[in-house]
Amino acid sequence: MKLRHKIVISGLVLLAVSLIATLEKVYAIKTYHVSGSFEKIDDTYVGYLGHWYDVTHSTYEITYGTEPPYKLVILIVLDMKNDKSDGEIYYPDRYGHIYASHTPAFYASEEVAWLESDYPGWHDSWITIETPYDC
């Protein structure tokens, strides 16, 4: 085999490897906007954020307001699998704002999230959900 042939074959192999690597690293990212008043459930106020599937990473950026101003509204995230589930609770970094960048412990979890408050209020939430493409 001539040197040129070897170079061309090597190039094609590299191309194939590179394309596979590209496909593997591609993820779909969707951004959701959820807002509204908290719902009163018994003595608790809940802001339901959503239910997502095959989550590999998520970010929550939440702006909220309560009356009276309450600094301890919490963001609850559940990562659910068939054999186990994990929970995470995130607190505000200041009154009116919660930020969480979250990677589930289990790959491609089913994820549910909501806000819990002791007082009535509203929220304006931006959520990005990253899921793997079906390659």
Add this chain to the structure above:
Amino acid sequence: MKRSLVLLIAVSAVVLSVIATLAYTLTMSKPENDGSPLIIPRSREKALAQAREVLEDFKRVTIEYVREKYGLEITPPSKKAIQDFLRRNKFGLIAEFCDIYVLNPKTGKVVREFTKSDWYKLEVGDRILVIGHMITFEGEYIATTIREYVLAEKIWYTENGKRECKNYFVPKFRGWLVMDVRP
């Protein structure tokens, strides 16, 4: 000449695909707002003050209390679990990583770990137990919280042809204790 052209095309294709790989890696696979909104200056003191504020409304309990009330032997947090949580999560001042259990509706004791199917199976009036280890953004362990929730409302709906539900849990008990962090 023809062979040189083939070689040139092959090399160009490789270079282009490498560029495409890098472009995807740097853009598509990253969350759009990763890391930007943490604009307030954070400090250990602020984190501890927030934790104190949270725990003020919780009842201080003991390991024995949890054992007796829920029939659960709480697993203390480990340094490894804390580091793993910090590696996977970015947040403000404090956060908790939690284990979740389903309680027997009659006895109130733990019957199993909460799984995906429980999200759908639990009925109004059923209870769950959430054991959370509270840490600061620097990974300092503060306390372990105990939250008992009751399912107050369940709403079924259909989305993309799939039957889904919303569960509204409300807290019935909030307690805390301090454990020794495992190495």
